[in-house]
Amino acid sequence: MRLLTHNMLSSNIKGVTNGFPLGIEVVKVVEKQVELNADFLKNMFHKIDWKGLVDGSRAMGYFELPGEPPETSALESEEFLSKFHHALLELHLEEGALVCPETGNICHFASTLRGFPS
Amino acid sequence: MSSRPELQAPPEIFYDDTEARKYTSSSRIIDIQSKLSKRAVELLALPDDGIPRLLLDIGCGSGLSGETLTENGHQWIGLDISKSMLNIALEREVEGDLLLGDMGQGLGLRPGVIDGAISISAIQWLCNADKSSHDPKLRLKAFFTSMYGCLSRGARAVFQVYPENMAQHELILSFAMRAGFAGGVVVDYPHSTKKRKEYLVLTCGPPSLSTVVPKGKVELDSGSDYESSGDEENQTVCISDRHRPRKKQKITKKGKGKGWVLKKKEQMRRKGNVVPPDSKYTARKRKARF
Numbered sequence: 426m427r428l429l430t431h432n433m434l435s436s437n438i439k440g441v442t443n444g445f446p447l448g449i450e451v452v453k454v455v456e457k458q459v460e461l462n463a464d465f466l467k468n469m470f471h472k473i474d475w476k477g478l479v480d481g482s483r484a485m486g487y488f489e490l491p492g493e494p495p496e497t498s499a500l501e502s503e504e505f506l507s508k509f510h511h512a513l514l515e516l517h518l519e520e521g522a523l524v525c526p527e528t529g530n531i532c533h534f535a536s537t538l539r540g541f542p543s
Numbered sequence: 544m545s546s547r548p549e550l551q552a553p554p555e556i557f558y559d560d561t562e563a564r565k566y567t568s569s570s571r572i573i574d575i576q577s578k579l580s581k582r583a584v585e586l587l588a589l590p591d592d593g594i595p596r597l598l599l600d601i602g603c604g605s606g607l608s609g610e611t612l613t614e615n616g617h618q619w620i621g622l623d624i625s626k627s628m629l630n631i632a633l634e635r636e637v638e639g640d641l642l643l644g645d646m647g648q649g650l651g652l653r654p655g656v657i658d659g660a661i662s663i664s665a666i667q668w669l670c671n672a673d674k675s676s677h678d679p680k681l682r683l684k685a686f687f688t689s690m691y692g693c694l695s696r697g698a699r700a701v702f703q704v705y706p707e708n709m710a711q712h713e714l715i716l717s718f719a720m721r722a723g724f725a726g727g728v729v730v731d732y733p734h735s736t737k738k739r740k741e742y743l744v745l746t747c748g749p750p751s752l753s754t755v756v757p758k759g760k761v762e763l764d765s766g767s768d769y770e771s772s773g774d775e776e777n778q779t780v781c782i783s784d785r786h787r788p789r790k791k792q793k794i795t796k797k798g799k800g801k802g803w804v805l806k807k808k809e810q811m812r813r814k815g816n817v818v819p820p821d822s823k824y825t826a827r828k829r830k831a832r833f
Contacts (some may be wrong), residue, residue: 433620
């Protein structure tokens, strides 16, 4: 599963008011090369929760993203775009678990079995 | 036994390893699925600016419909309840991310992030109560409200459905409307029993110009497609009323006559069959020695 999808998911447990972002417990991460599409990244930038993305990428061992959400102007720089692209689309969580941030137990999307959370 | 898979077993059990393998290796199913998903993407009417969108595929199965999305250059997230189907999707190395989950329990996505959703032959599963804890109404409600929540404003969702009868059809539609969606049903090939396909085209947000439901496809005798408005009420009634007593055939001594033959040919044409053109020889009388 990519961080793009992780960023869209929230906890589905009843009674949880703020189920985002889900914590990531990593067992195995793989990287897959994907073609960079600047238009898509610019489009997604406004929808991405930056903190969730940065926390997720750090959990998966990628520390290049800035901790503070960057300005929209940063999207013009190719260096930033390639980092953003790498974190969003090329890092795959192959094995691991997603943890609900509020209850702390392994939530609805629990153990990542061969790439998809249950 | 019924041929509808919905009546045989719950989806996570029906699509086991063998069924999933069978499903994905059948070229007929692959062909139908890709045609349906192409039409669904067409109905989704995403702006034609070459920017990839983030789409959702509900009931993605082995990723046959997702492949169409990838071909169109979009990123997608697939959701399915059957692990066997998803395993096949992983084997086929589909581009999208896959989630194992039950759509009847809500989607669990952040609000307003998805640019569009498609679903091929999946929603009708929600109408079944496979477990004692299942209530089709609650499940439809959970599905449509969470769907409405995660779509961005003005985004469209296209669901291809096979409702079992009019009651199911209305149930699905009423819960979609109650969740706040605008839109309606598009029927392709309404006169044909086999080719007839229903699409729920829903738009997130209040009714406006963009929520106008597109027209369904109708087939001409020449085999070409053209867009035509269908009077939906009349077409659906003849489906629901399938068990009416058969009309008595009027056969006189003279035979059925030219009028009858022309009527039948017209019926066949409307179903999309290949029918020879009418001519002065159509249903002509033969001489006695023939």
